Amino acid sequence: MNNISETVQAYSKKASKLNEVIVRMVFDSYGVDKYESHNESTNYLLRLLKYGEPTENETEVGLPPHEDMSFITILCQNHVNGLEIKTKDGDWIGFELTSPSSFIVMASDALTVWSIDSVRSCTHRVVMSGKATRYTAGLFSFSSKILHVPEKLIDQQHPLKYKPLDHVDYVDYFFSKHLGPRPDCRYKAYCGI
Ligand SMILES: O=C(O)CCC(=O)C(=O)O
Numbered sequence: 093m094n095n096i097s098e099t100v101q102a103y104s105k106k107a108s109k110l111n112e113v114i115v116r117m118v119f120d121s122y123g124v125d126k127y128e129s130h131n132e133s134t135n136y137l138l139r140l141l142k143y144g145e146p147t148e149n150e151t152e153v154g155l156p157p158h159e160d161m162s163f164i165t166i167l168c169q170n171h172v173n174g175l176e177i178k179t180k181d182g183d184w185i186g187f188e189l190t191s192p193s194s195f196i197v198m199a200s201d202a203l204t205v206w207s208i209d210s211v212r213s214c215t216h217r218v219v220m221s222g223k224a225t226r227y228t229a230g231l232f233s234f235s236s237k238i239l240h241v242p243e244k245l246i247d248q249q250h251p252l253k254y255k256p257l258d259h260v261d262y263v264d265y266f267f268s269k270h271l272g273p274r275p276d277c278r279y280k281a282y283c284g285i
């Protein structure tokens with residue numbers, strides 16, 4: 093009989109393989125060949141979320157706007173939509189996932205640092221409006237090593253803007269050490285030059 097931890101384990105394993113493929117595609121597209129060592133030093137966090145259907149008096153239930161601190165995030169949801177992404181112009185756009193085997197892949201903070209801002213950490217939120225419960229499984233990938241911007245990506249048009257990112261300490265810093273107000277941009281505050 094399958095229990096929840098076995099299911100979560102099996103799902104994480106499969107989703108982490110998808111993560112590896114996506115990272116490889118990103119590295120390939122920049123002509124950077126270090127994806128194997130990156131993938132080998134990747135740790136994962138799986139978060140399972142349940143959003144209850146809003147009651148009559150509630151309008152804005154869900155998750156407030158934020159960026160994830162991971163390298164990338166892979167989301168899988170049930171049939172209840174609600175995720176919204178902020179565009180460069182500041183508009184919010186929703187997603188209609190039609191297939192249960194669809195995934196949403198979002199760039200997160202560490203990818204922005206790695207790519208010197210060419211891939212932007214995606215600002216997103218969850219707004220619940222329908223009459224059903226939303227379930228999400230989010231797989232967040234983190235580097236267990238210090239993340240360096242590949243030399244290949246640094247040139248006159250793209251000068252280095254970030255110090256090497258200690259990804260584990262980055263997360264730890266904003267979850268347990270930094271007790272003041274949250275800066276506008278966490279990665280710039282943490283490792284911006
Ligand atoms: O539930 C979702 O679709 C988004 C979850 C999310 O943004 C998060 O857990 O960081």
Ligand SMILES: [Fe+2]
Nearest residue numbers: 158159160216
């Ligand atoms: Fe998120």
